[in-house]
Amino acid sequence: MDNKDGSGFAPPSRTYQPPTADAYIEEPEHQQQQRFNSYNTSDSSRRTSVASARRASSTAHPGTLVSDSGEERDGLTTLPPEPGAEARLQRLPAAHDRVDQAALYGTGRFARVELVPQPSDDPEDPLNWPMWRKNLNYLALIYMTALIGVMKTIYVSVNGPIAIRNGVSYTAAVALTGVPLMVSAFTGALSLVVARLFGKRPVYLASTAFIWIGVVWGSQVVNSFGQNMASRVFQGIGWGAFETLVLGSLQDTFFEHELEPRVIISNVVAVATTWGAPLLGGVASAGALGFAVQYQILNAFLAVGVLLVIFGAPETAFDQVAAGAGSPLNSQGQGPRFPTIEMSLDAVRRYMDTMKPRSYEARGNKLTLALQVPRAMVAPTVGLLFVVTLLPQAALWSFASSLSMFFSVMPYMASTGAVGALLTGPALLAPGVIGALGSAYFLKRFTPRVHVGLLGVSTVLISIGLLGFGLYVSGGRSQLMTAVLGNDSARTELSFPAVSFLLALLAVGATALESTARPMIQRSTAFTSSNLAIGLRNSTDMNGGLVCWRNFVVGAFIAGIPNAIWAADGLKSVAMGMGITQIFVAIAVAAVWWRWGGQVLRLDGRVMAAVDLNTLGKQVSFFDTED
Incomplete structure (x- = not known):
C-alpha cells in the first residue's frame, strides 16, 4: 500500500503496488503529524484544510474510503482526514500494525477501491x-x-x-x-x-x-x-x-x-x-x-x-478478529477466492449445512x-x-x-x-x-x-x-x-x-x-x-x-x-x-x-x-x- 504521506491510506486513484518493508518503518507520532501537514500544503492539488477534514471525518460513514487527491470515484467522496479521535474509523490501522498485511481491493469498476471492512481468508466470512x-x-x-x-x-x-x-x-x-x-x-x-x-x-x-x-x-x-x-x-x-x-x-x-x-x-x-x-x-x-x-x-x-x-x-x-481479517491471501494482495456453487445434490446439502438454526456464540x-x-x-x-x-x-x-x-x-x-x-x-x-x-x-x-x-x-x-x-x-x-x-x-x-x-x-x-x-x-x-x-x-x-x-x-x-x-x-x-x-x-x-x-x-x-x-x-x- 502506498503510504508515503504517512496518513495510512492507500489512494484508490493509483495503481496498486505490493507493499515493501520500507513502507512500514515505524516513526514517532509527531513526525507523522508533520508529514501529514506538509502533505496538505506542498501540493497545490491537495488544498483540503484540516477543518475540512474534520468536517468530512465527522460526517462520513465509518470506513469511508479516502484518497490523497481529494477526488470522488464511483460515487465515493475522498478527502484526507485529520489524524485524531474523530477520524478514527475513517483511518486504516497504523502502518506498523500492518507489516504482514496486504490490503484487499474490489473487482470490476471497484478494482481501485480498498475493501472496507477488510475480509478474512475464511470462505464462511x-x-x-x-x-x-x-x-x-x-x-x-x-x-x-x-x-x-x-x-x-x-x-x-x-x-x-x-x-x-x-x-x-x-x-x-x-x-x-x-x-x-x-x-x-x-x-x-x-x-x-x-x-x-x-x-x-x-x-x-x-x-x-x-x-x-x-x-x-x-x-x-x-x-x-x-x-x-x-x-x-x-x-x-x-x-x-x-x-x-x-x-x-x-x-x-x-x-x-x-x-x-x-x-x-x-x-x-x-x-x-x-x-x-x-x-x-x-x-x-x-x-x-x-x-x-x-x-x-x-x-x-x-x-x-x-x-x-x-x-x-x-x-x-x-468473528473477524479470530479469523484474521485483512490477512494476505497471496502476494498480489487480491481478495479471497469466493466460494462457488454447483447445481447438484451435494451442493444443496453443503448449502443446507450452512443454514443451521444456531451457529454462532460470542466470545x-x-x-x-x-x-x-x-x-x-x-x-x-x-x-x-x-x-x-x-x-x-x-x-x-x-x-x-x-x-x-x-x-x-x-x-x-x-x-x-x-x-x-x-x-x-x-x-x-x-x-x-x-x-x-x-x-x-x-x-x-x-x-x-x-x-x-x-x-x-x-x-x-x-x-x-x-x-x-x-x-x-x-x-x-x-x-x-x-x-x-x-x-x-x-x-x-x-x-x-x-x-x-x-x-x-x-x-x-x-x-x-x-x-x-x-x-x-x-x-x-x-x-x-x-x-x-x-x-x-x-x-x-x-x-x-x-x-x-x-x-x-x-x-x-x-x-x-x-x-x-x-x-x-x-x-x-x-x-x-x-x-x-x-x-x-x-x-x-x-x-x-x-x-x-x-x-x-x-x-x-x-x-x-x-x-x-x-x-x-x-x-x-x-x-x-x-x-
Whole structure:
C-alpha cells in the first residue's frame, strides 16, 4: 500500500503496488503529524484544510474510503482526514500494525477501491460470500421488512368498522395498532442483546414464527376483539427483531461501497409499505368480507417470507478478529477466492449445512457484551435524536389512526377506500424524501450548517402540517355538525385532497428529521469507537435503540390521542400544542448540538464505556468550522 504521506491510506486513484518493508518503518507520532501537514500544503492539488477534514471525518460513514487527491470515484467522496479521535474509523490501522498485511481491493469498476471492512481468508466470512448469496439474504430481510410495514398499518383505514363489528370503543380499536408497536419496542431491545451473544439467525427464526402465528391466528378471529388483540401482540413480538437487526445484518454482509444503496432501498421499502398499505387495504376491505380479506392476502405473502427466512437468511455474525481479517491471501494482495456453487445434490446439502438454526456464540464475558446494548440505547446522541423526532412521528401515526374516527361517521360517511386514500400524500412523498436524504450525494454534504438547516425546514413543514390539519379538520367538522343527514353536498365543505396534502407535509417533515439519525449516529461512533468493527456494532445498537424508544412512545400516543381529539376543539388544541412544542424542541436540540456538540460526543463515549476520555484531546464543538 502506498503510504508515503504517512496518513495510512492507500489512494484508490493509483495503481496498486505490493507493499515493501520500507513502507512500514515505524516513526514517532509527531513526525507523522508533520508529514501529514506538509502533505496538505506542498501540493497545490491537495488544498483540503484540516477543518475540512474534520468536517468530512465527522460526517462520513465509518470506513469511508479516502484518497490523497481529494477526488470522488464511483460515487465515493475522498478527502484526507485529520489524524485524531474523530477520524478514527475513517483511518486504516497504523502502518506498523500492518507489516504482514496486504490490503484487499474490489473487482470490476471497484478494482481501485480498498475493501472496507477488510475480509478474512475464511470462505464462511459473510464478506466473502458470493453475491447471489448476499443478495438472497438481503431479499429475505427486505421482504420481511415490507410485510411488517404492511402489518403495522393494516387497520388504519378500518378502525371504525372494527369498533362497530366488535362492539368496542374507537380507543380500543386503535389499540390494535398501538399495543403491538409498544410490544415491538421491548422485543427489539431484547433482540439486540440476544443477537450480540448468539447471533442473528435464531432471533430471525423465532421472530418469523411469532409473526406467522399472529397472522394466521388473526385471520380466524376478526369477530373477537380479545383474540384479535392477542394475535396482534404475537405479531408485535416478531416485529422487533426485523426493525433493529436488519441494518447490522447488512453491515455484516456488504462492503461499504455496496452497503449504501441497499440501506436506501430498505428504508424506502419500509416507509412505502407502511403508508401505502392503507390505500390498498381500504379498497380490499370495501367488499363483502370486510377487513378480513387483508389477512387472507397477507397470509399468502407471508408464506413466501417464511421460506425466504428459513432457506435464504443464514447467520451473518462472524468473528473477524479470530479469523484474521485483512490477512494476505497471496502476494498480489487480491481478495479471497469466493466460494462457488454447483447445481447438484451435494451442493444443496453443503448449502443446507450452512443454514443451521444456531451457529454462532460470542466470545468473552457475556454480561459485558450484553450491557453494551443498553449503554448504546441511553447514549446522549440517541436521546437527542429521540426527543427531536418523537412528536412528528407520534402526531403522524396518531392522526392517521384517527382518520376513520373523523370521516367514516356522519356527516361524511366515507368508505374504507376513501379513508385509506387520505394517506396518498404520505405514501407518495415520504419514501422519496427518505431515499433522497439517505443518498451518498446528501450524506457527503451533511455539514453542520446543512444539519441545522434541515432541522429548521423540517420543523416548518411539521408545524404547517400539524396546525393546518388540526385547524382545517376541526373547523370543517364544526361547520358540518348541523348538516342534514345524507346530504352529499356537505362533504364538499371539507376537501379530502387538502387533508391528504396536510398529512403529506407532516410526513415529509417527520421523515426528513428521521433521516438525520443515521449520519449523526455514525458521527458519534466514529468519535468514540476504537476500531471499525466496534463502530459498526455500536451503530446498529444506537439505531436500534432509537427505534425501540420511538416505537414505545408512539404506540402510547396512538392509543391515547383519540380520546383527546374526539371533540372538535380537542383536535385543534392537540394539534396546536404539538406543533408549537416541536418548534421549541427543535430550537433547543439544535442549540445543544451547536454549542456543546463535542461534549455530547464525549458523553457518548463515557456512557458506552467505549473510549478513554483523557486521550481525546481538546474539546471542540462539532459545529466549529474554519474557512
